[in-house]
Amino acid sequence: MKVTSNKRAVIVGIFIFIGLAFLIAGILAIGSLNKSFTKKLQISAVFDDVGGLQQGNNVWYSGVKIGTVKELSFYDKSQVLVVMNIDEKSQPFIRKDAKAKISSDGLIGNKIIVIYGGTPEVKAVDAGDQLAVEKLFTTEDMINTLQRNNENILSITTDFKEIGKKIMSGEGSLGKLLNDQALYDNLLSTTEKLSLASDNAKKMTEDIAVYVHKLNMEGGLANDLVNDTTVFAGLQEAVLQMNEMVANANEVVSNLNASSNDPQSPVGVLLSDEESAASIKTTIKNLETSSVKLNENLEAMQHNFLLKGYFKDQEKAEKKAQKEAEKAAKKGE
Amino acid sequence: MSSSPREYVIAKWIDPAFTELYSAARFVLRFFIEVFQPPFEFKEIIRQCYEIGYKSLPLITLTGFVTGIVFTNQSRPSLAEFGAASWLPSLIAIAIIRALAPLVTALITAGKVGSNIGAELGSMKVTEQIDAMEVSAINPFKFLVVSRVVATTLTLPVLMTYSAFVGLMGAYLNVHLNELTSFTSFFQSAFSQITFLDIYASLFKAVVYGFTIGIVGCYKGFNATQGTQGVGRAANTAVVISMFLIFIEEILIVQVTTWIRTS
Numbered sequence: 001m002k003v004t005s006n007k008r009a010v011i012v013g014i015f016i017f018i019g020l021a022f023l024i025a026g027i028l029a030i031g032s033l034n035k036s037f038t039k040k041l042q043i044s045a046v047f048d049d050v051g052g053l054q055q056g057n058n059v060w061y062s063g064v065k066i067g068t069v070k071e072l073s074f075y076d077k078s079q080v081l082v083v084m085n086i087d088e089k090s091q092p093f094i095r096k097d098a099k100a101k102i103s104s105d106g107l108i109g110n111k112i113i114v115i116y117g118g119t120p121e122v123k124a125v126d127a128g129d130q131l132a133v134e135k136l137f138t139t140e141d142m143i144n145t146l147q148r149n150n151e152n153i154l155s156i157t158t159d160f161k162e163i164g165k166k167i168m169s170g171e172g173s174l175g176k177l178l179n180d181q182a183l184y185d186n187l188l189s190t191t192e193k194l195s196l197a198s199d200n201a202k203k204m205t206e207d208i209a210v211y212v213h214k215l216n217m218e219g220g221l222a223n224d225l226v227n228d229t230t231v232f233a234g235l236q237e238a239v240l241q242m243n244e245m246v247a248n249a250n251e252v253v254s255n256l257n258a259s260s261n262d263p264q265s266p267v268g269v270l271l272s273d274e275e276s277a278a279s280i281k282t283t284i285k286n287l288e289t290s291s292v293k294l295n296e297n298l299e300a301m302q303h304n305f306l307l308k309g310y311f312k313d314q315e316k317a318e319k320k321a322q323k324e325a326e327k328a329a330k331k332g333e
Numbered sequence: 334m335s336s337s338p339r340e341y342v343i344a345k346w347i348d349p350a351f352t353e354l355y356s357a358a359r360f361v362l363r364f365f366i367e368v369f370q371p372p373f374e375f376k377e378i379i380r381q382c383y384e385i386g387y388k389s390l391p392l393i394t395l396t397g398f399v400t401g402i403v404f405t406n407q408s409r410p411s412l413a414e415f416g417a418a419s420w421l422p423s424l425i426a427i428a429i430i431r432a433l434a435p436l437v438t439a440l441i442t443a444g445k446v447g448s449n450i451g452a453e454l455g456s457m458k459v460t461e462q463i464d465a466m467e468v469s470a471i472n473p474f475k476f477l478v479v480s481r482v483v484a485t486t487l488t489l490p491v492l493m494t495y496s497a498f499v500g501l502m503g504a505y506l507n508v509h510l511n512e513l514t515s516f517t518s519f520f521q522s523a524f525s526q527i528t529f530l531d532i533y534a535s536l537f538k539a540v541v542y543g544f545t546i547g548i549v550g551c552y553k554g555f556n557a558t559q560g561t562q563g564v565g566r567a568a569n570t571a572v573v574i575s576m577f578l579i580f581i582e583e584i585l586i587v588q589v590t591t592w593i594r595t596s
Contacts, residue, residue, distance in 0.1 A: 006352060010342040013351030016358045027585045030592045 039088040041127040042070065045100040045113070048135070050080045053102055053111040059084045060103075061115045066090040069113060084113060086125075095122040101134040360552045367472070367479050374480045381484030385446045386492060396441050397496035400433055401425065401503025409511065418512060419522070425504040426523035427531070434497035435535050436583060439542035442489060443575040447550040450481055451571030454554025455564035463555070478555060482547035489543030490536050497535070534590040541586065542579050549575040 047053075050072065059067040067086040075081035086094070095118030103114045115131065125131070166172050170179035177183055215222040224231040259267035269276045302311050341348045405425055412418050454477055457463050466473040505519045514522075550571040557567040 006348075007342055009355045010348045010351045012358075013353070013355035014342070016354050017351060024581070024585060027588050030588060 040067065040085040041088055041091060041125075042083055043086055043094075043125055043127070043129045043131060044081055044083045045131040045133050046075050046079050046081050047100075047102060047133050048079055049102075050082060051102050051111055053082065053113065057111050057113070058105065059086065059113045059115065060105075061090060061094060061098075064090070066094075066115075082113065092124045094125045095119060096125055096129060097122045098125070098131055099134050100131045356556070357552055360555070361548060363474060364479060364482055364548060367475050368483065370475075372475075374476055377476060377480040378483050378487075381480050382488050385442070385481075385484050386488035389442060389445055389488075389492060390495070392441055392445060393438060393492050393496050394499050396437055397434065397499035398503040400437050401429065401500035401505075402507045404428060404433065404500075405504040405507040421508055421512070422504070422514070422519050422522035423526040425508075426501065426527055429497050429500045429504070430527055430535055431531050432583075432587075434500055435493050435538040435542060436579070437500075438489065438493045438496040438539065439546065439579045440576060442485070442492065442543070443546045443572055443579060446485060447546045447571045447575045448568040450485075450547065450550030451554045451557075452564055452568035454478075454481075454551055455557030455567035456561075458555060458557045459560050459563055474555075478548075478551040481551055482544060485547030485550075486540055486543040489546070490539040493535060493539035530590065530594060534586065538583070538586050541582050545578045545582065546575045549578065 053069060053072065055069055055072060057069045058065050059069065067084050067090075069082060070085045071081075071083040073081050073083075082100075094115060098115050098118035100113055100115050103112055104110065105112050167175040167178060170176060177187070214220060217223060218227075225235070256267065259265045260271045262268040263272050270280075301307050342351070405421060408424055408428075409418060409421060412420055412424065454463075457477070463473045463477070466476065501520075501523060504523075505514075505516065508514050508519055509516075553567040553571040553574070557563040559566075
């Protein structure tokens with residue numbers, strides 16, 4: 001009886017143990033339950049240097065964790081083949097031409113593989129595909145670049161130091177400018193003049209603006225010339241007429257030239273025959289003498305008693321007309 | 334050759350372990366039945382809370398304070414290496430509130446209270462005081478076991494909270510002496526990374542640990558045999574088993590908490 005009862009206790013104990021074991025296993029698995037049941041596919045990439053990447057490190061795509069590193073093994077001579085487990089649900093988004101690179105999640109974080117790029121036209125990755133990789137920039141590479149930068153900065157600052165020394169000692173254009181009082185005064189004077197010239201230029205510009213405004217005013221000659229077609233047509237016609245006149249004048253001049261060259265023509269005689277010229281000169285002199293004598297005769301006629309009355313009447317009429325004009329002027333004032 | 338019925342289910346050496354498991358499961362089940370049935374021994378529960386909780390304060394204070402100081406001191410070099418010494422308060426708060434305070438409090442209480450309960454009930458058992466109570470129409474299980482388990486279950490969250498506070502004060506003292514951080518700045522930084530989930534998880538842990546310490550101590554004491562030797566064995570195994578179970582429970586609760594946090 002006791003043995004049977006004890007057996008029952010043992011069997012129940014076994015069931016309790018199994019139940020507890022399942023409970024504990026279930027709770028332990030609960031954290032990674034989702035991941036355990038998601039379907040995965042394997043893709044790979046070959047790196048020259050994985051920089052401390054380890055099995056189980058994360059794989060990111062566009063900043064999202066999509067899988068883990070399954071296996072690392074040496075490949076070819078010194079390269080490393082990295083096999084990754086990728087969630088099947090992220091497969092459609094990763095293209096065959098996507099690239100992989102080693103990065104880290106944070107400044108001092110774990111190493112991760114980052115998958116990036118890819119063109120939409122290319123097909124999505126399949127299980128077993130190998131992604132292209134980008135060269136890894138290690139911390140050493142970065143430090144080397146920084147070292148080169150430091151050397152450059154040192155060289156630049158050394159140059160600046162030299163320049164500063166020269167400037168302080170008054171060497172070079174800048175040094176003279178900073179240290180020479182006379183040069184400074186000249187520069188100041190030039191600046192003042194430039195300022196003045198600038199003011200003048202400003203004033204002139206304003207005047208030009210006013211002038212241009214006037215030119216643009218409607219009714220002005222310039223505006224009409226530019227905008228009024230009738231004025232322009234008139235001007236064009238006037239120019240044409242002037243051209244015609246010039247042509248006529250040219251013809252006259254050429255005729256005169258022809259006549260002057262002909263000694264038989266009146267003009268030719270006037271211009272070329274010395275005898276005729278002397279005769280004309282004498283005639284003119286005689287005319288001058290005759291006109292003087294005629295003036296004397298006319299003067300004498302004014303004092304003649306037969307014509308004296310006529311001239312006096314004429315003088316009175318002139319005086320009367322002058323007085324009437326003065327009166328009219330006074331009234332107007 | 335006649336076939337006799339099998340004497341053991343699996344083997345002689347392993348059958349007692351399953352019998353013990355069965356016995357423990359029955360004990361736990363009985364507790365859950367008795368705890369909700371009147372009469373309730375409130376006076377005894379309060380007395381046990383005083384005995385278990387209040388009298389453990391000096392030990393909890395010392396261990397919590399030392400834990401805070403030591404953990405801060407040990408963490409500083411690692412963070413300082415990355416120039417992140419200013420993250421010390423956050424790190425310490427996470428460590429103390431999420432893990433150290435419940436665990437340290439539970440281990441200390443298991444050592445002090447678990448052994449005490451095991452030895453007390455064990456001596457009552459071997460001196461047949463429990464049998465005498467049964468004869469006197471007093472339910473010894475309700476009076477001795479339920480009151481103690483309820484007391485440890487209620488007291489441990491309080492002790493854990495106190496231990497976390499004392500640990501953070503120790504950490505503040507260390508940080509203040511080294512980094513001259515102000516009290517306000519330290520606690521602002523410390524609680525910046527703490528969520529209610531962390532606090533609830535720690536309180537839940539403390540409740541589970543308290544229950545474990547109480548039930549294991551009572552079970553071992555209540556089932557003590559073989560005179561004074563049995564009393565010593567009960568006290569010893571109460572501590573060992575409760576500590577072992579505390580670590581198992583820690584793993585399981587952390588797993589569940591992490592799952593809740595990430596989902």
